Amino acid sequence: MSRPINRQILLASRPTGEPSVDNFRLVESAVPELAAGQVLVRHHFLSLDPYMRGRMNEGKSYAQPQPLDAVMIGGTVGEVVESRNEHFAVGDRVVGMGGWQEYQLVDAHQRGVLQKVDTRHVPLSAYLGAVGMPGVTAWYGLVKIIDPKPGQTVVVSAASGAVGGAVGQLAKARGARAVGIAGGPDKCRYVVEELGFDACIDYKQHGDVKSLSGALKAACPDGIDGHFENVGGPILDAVMLRANAFSRIAMCGMISGYNGEPIPLAAPQLILVNRMKVEGFIVSEHMELWPEALKELGGLVATGQLKYRESVAEGLAAAPEAFLGLLKGRNFGKQLVRLA
Amino acid sequence: MSRPINRQILLASRPTGEPSVDNFRLVESAVPELAAGQVLVRHHFLSLDPYMRGRMNEGKSYAQPQPLDAVMIGGTVGEVVESRNEHFAVGDRVVGMGGWQEYQLVDAHQRGVLQKVDTRHVPLSAYLGAVGMPGVTAWYGLVKIIDPKPGQTVVVSAASGAVGGAVGQLAKARGARAVGIAGGPDKCRYVVEELGFDACIDYKQHGDVKSLSGALKAACPDGIDGHFENVGGPILDAVMLRANAFSRIAMCGMISGYNGEPIPLAAPQLILVNRMKVEGFIVSEHMELWPEALKELGGLVATGQLKYRESVAEGLAAAPEAFLGLLKGRNFGKQLVRLA
Numbered sequence: 001m002s003r004p005i006n007r008q009i010l011l012a013s014r015p016t017g018e019p020s021v022d023n024f025r026l027v028e029s030a031v032p033e034l035a036a037g038q039v040l041v042r043h044h045f046l047s048l049d050p051y052m053r054g055r056m057n058e059g060k061s062y063a064q065p066q067p068l069d070a071v072m073i074g075g076t077v078g079e080v081v082e083s084r085n086e087h088f089a090v091g092d093r094v095v096g097m098g099g100w101q102e103y104q105l106v107d108a109h110q111r112g113v114l115q116k117v118d119t120r121h122v123p124l125s126a127y128l129g130a131v132g133m134p135g136v137t138a139w140y141g142l143v144k145i146i147d148p149k150p151g152q153t154v155v156v157s158a159a160s161g162a163v164g165g166a167v168g169q170l171a172k173a174r175g176a177r178a179v180g181i182a183g184g185p186d187k188c189r190y191v192v193e194e195l196g197f198d199a200c201i202d203y204k205q206h207g208d209v210k211s212l213s214g215a216l217k218a219a220c221p222d223g224i225d226g227h228f229e230n231v232g233g234p235i236l237d238a239v240m241l242r243a244n245a246f247s248r249i250a251m252c253g254m255i256s257g258y259n260g261e262p263i264p265l266a267a268p269q270l271i272l273v274n275r276m277k278v279e280g281f282i283v284s285e286h287m288e289l290w291p292e293a294l295k296e297l298g299g300l301v302a303t304g305q306l307k308y309r310e311s312v313a314e315g316l317a318a319a320p321e322a323f324l325g326l327l328k329g330r331n332f333g334k335q336l337v338r339l340a
Numbered sequence: 341m342s343r344p345i346n347r348q349i350l351l352a353s354r355p356t357g358e359p360s361v362d363n364f365r366l367v368e369s370a371v372p373e374l375a376a377g378q379v380l381v382r383h384h385f386l387s388l389d390p391y392m393r394g395r396m397n398e399g400k401s402y403a404q405p406q407p408l409d410a411v412m413i414g415g416t417v418g419e420v421v422e423s424r425n426e427h428f429a430v431g432d433r434v435v436g437m438g439g440w441q442e443y444q445l446v447d448a449h450q451r452g453v454l455q456k457v458d459t460r461h462v463p464l465s466a467y468l469g470a471v472g473m474p475g476v477t478a479w480y481g482l483v484k485i486i487d488p489k490p491g492q493t494v495v496v497s498a499a500s501g502a503v504g505g506a507v508g509q510l511a512k513a514r515g516a517r518a519v520g521i522a523g524g525p526d527k528c529r530y531v532v533e534e535l536g537f538d539a540c541i542d543y544k545q546h547g548d549v550k551s552l553s554g555a556l557k558a559a560c561p562d563g564i565d566g567h568f569e570n571v572g573g574p575i576l577d578a579v580m581l582r583a584n585a586f587s588r589i590a591m592c593g594m595i596s597g598y599n600g601e602p603i604p605l606a607a608p609q610l611i612l613v614n615r616m617k618v619e620g621f622i623v624s625e626h627m628e629l630w631p632e633a634l635k636e637l638g639g640l641v642a643t644g645q646l647k648y649r650e651s652v653a654e655g656l657a658a659a660p661e662a663f664l665g666l667l668k669g670r671n672f673g674k675q676l677v678r679l680a
Binding site for chain 1: 576593608615619
């Protein structure tokens with residue numbers, strides 16, 4: 001019996017500095033026959049996320065590096081097309097970490113490797129965004145680190161992205177003022193008009209820390225009580241200059257330094273002067289909170305109270321270019337690759 | 341009836357960069373007659389502390405600047421020599437914020453302005469050090485922020501000082517490994533041999549971050565789980581290079597930047613990579629915890645389990661020089677000025 005052909009993208013080499021499409025390689029091969037307990041998933045969408053850049057490096061980080069010549073890591077949603085596992089039936093919609101490939105053959109008895117999802121009220125792709133890892137990331141940093149009180153001001157960088165957009169909307173839902181930082185007038189307009197933030201600063205209009213800090217002062221007349229950091233560098237410096245006493249910074253990403261550029265923090269003494277708390281986190285280390293977070297996020301998406309946008313690249317071969325664009329902020333909202 | 345003469349040191353001008361004795365002025369005047377409710381305290385010791393440097397500046401900080409032409413702020417211990425307050429009797433030993441002067445005339449009905457202390461088991465001067473603000477500072481940062489588990493490694497800078505020495509001993513009492521950083525072989529020997537730290541690094545033997553980081557690696561073979569920062573600058577950079585996952589940094593002081601030098605943090609992305617928590621604090625904002633802290637500290641001092649050392653300058657006129665020396669690390673242990 002003829003088997004489906006699976007196309008996969010491997011990490012071919014590690015980047016020195018900025019990555020390029022040459023760091024990736026597309027291969028294809030037939031899907032093997034299923035062994036007992038296995039499930040074959042046809043991927044509908046692949047998620048592209050900034051954390052993948054870190055995995056491409058060899059150096060010490062919070063996770064093992066992505067191995068060379070192996071399928072790139074990545075979150076996926078799809079449907080079960082073959083099953084030799086009693087817990088999964090053909091047609092089930094599932095979310096998993098299938099990687100950059102069109103099919104995923106999994107030993108589905110491993111707990112948590114594949115989750116069935118309900119697509120009656122939440123679109124399948126949302127399980128890679130607002131009701132998936134990015135959404136829970138936003139939820140954890142906002143709820144567990146920033147913990148905003150009504151009337152407080154929360155700032156988030158990369159505000160039009162999958163994580164940033166959710167941070168601001170969750171902050172608003174808690175009665176806080178939400179101020180975004182994003183690149184370009186279109187993203188800023190979207191953040192305010194569609195996502196309902198109180199203000200959004202276009203960092204491209206501000207060439208230095210002083211100018212950006214001035215814009216933050218105007219947008220945050222009562223100072224900044226919480227900040228969700230996705231970018232780092234001058235943006236973080238500017239935020240710190242406007243931070244209130246007892247403010248909290250959730251350190252989620254520092255994309256400005258992902259290619260090895262130095263990104264010193266100019267004035268760490270402000271952490272002391274303002275009695276700040278700065279805390280880094282990785283959402284996958286807090287799995288015990290995912291059910292609570294996903295319940296809130298799923299409810300908000302189902303009722304239209306949590307909005308998001310998707311940038312969809314078409315076909316697996318487009319994934320490397322789309323990923324490089326994401327690192328440069330060329331995406332607008334959650335970056336996905338459509339695979340079926 | 342002739343009144344005692346009170347000598348006082350005022351802040352005469354604000355320093356630009358490094359302070360000098362010219363920023364201070366000594367004046368004297370007769371102590372007024374007591375009004376009802378007032379107490380006159382003859383100071384025995386004045387405490388000199390790094391935080392005073394921050395108060396000399398005009399800029400925004402966590403506290404109001406020290407006013408010009410007013411008595412310099414400072415903790416004091418002494419004895420009641422006149423009283424028109426039913427709660428205080430002549431001969432009572434008291435601790436307060438009497439400032440840089442020989443006598444303090446206080447409206448002692450204000451709650452907390454003057455505290456009677458018991459000198460049967462704890463020397464009077466210790467209420468300015470191990471059983472006073474520096475001790476509680478050490479206790480708060482160690483217990484409430486670092487919260488070391490048995491077997492974890494805690495590093496503290498300025499380890500021979502009043503705060504640092506207590507941090508390491510409190511860490512040892514909790515079963516942690518204590519590693520100090522101090523300036524010079526005498527201080528390092530004292531930290532290990534007298535205070536019982538497991539190791540102490542002489543930062544003067546290490547000219548750059550890399551060298552200091554290497555020394556930390558040797559002294560902390562299992563990495564660093566908690567760090568109590570009194571200094572900042574290259575010392576903090578070196579510590580961060582050895583920080584473990586989920587490590588905590590209590591930011592207590594950044595004396596390396598007190599004169600306005602830039603002290604950027606080289607690699608803030610390590611906060612994310614290592615999921616660190618970095619938290620600044622001011623001990624006077626946590627008064628609700630002082631009784632618990634002072635009980636532990638007083639007990640440890642009374643039983644000889646918490647050791648400390650004092651540098652004593654003689655006479656009020658010596659205070660400015662002693663203070664400038666403290667900022668340069670010339671003191672050895674808690675810096676006091678004997679006033680009687």
